[in-house]
Amino acid sequence: MEKKDIYAQANELEQHLGDIYKDIGEMKKKIVQLLEENKRLSLENQQLRSMLKTDQTDKDKIKEENPPSLVIGEGYDNLARLYYEGFHICNVYYGHLRTEGDCLFCLSFLNK
Ligand SMILES: [Zn+2]
Structure with a gap:
């Protein structure tokens, strides 16, 4: 009788562990979604800030000539940073x- 109880307990425990693994899996999916959303929003925020800044600069009539190569360099740095922060x-x-x-x-892409 006692052996049967132990077996039933082990079964129950196994079921619980299965549920916990499932919950962890779901949680990890949600964490990934949140991290991606957070990165998307922070990039958007950064872009909006730089647009605001550009707008302000235009209004102040302070025109700085940006050589195209510099702009490309900045874009590359941003992408490289994004990659090393863990994003595709x-x-x-x-x-x-x-x-x-x-x-x-x-x-x-980075090595191009
Ligand atoms: Zn990738």
Whole structure:
């Protein structure tokens, strides 16, 4: 009788563990979604701020000539930073969290 109780307890525990694993899996999905959303919003915020700044600069008639190469350099730095913060910059998964380490698409893009 006691053996049967232990077996039933183990079964119950196994069921609980299964549920916990499922919950952790769901939680991880939500965390990824939140991190991606947070990054999207912070990039959008950054872009809006720089648009505001540009607008202000135009109004003040302080025109600084930006050579195109500098602009491209800045864009590259931003993308490189985004990648090293753990996000995809490739056109396949752009903006998604890199949950499995390095991405060959991103790396080939960075090395261009
Ligand atoms: Zn990628």
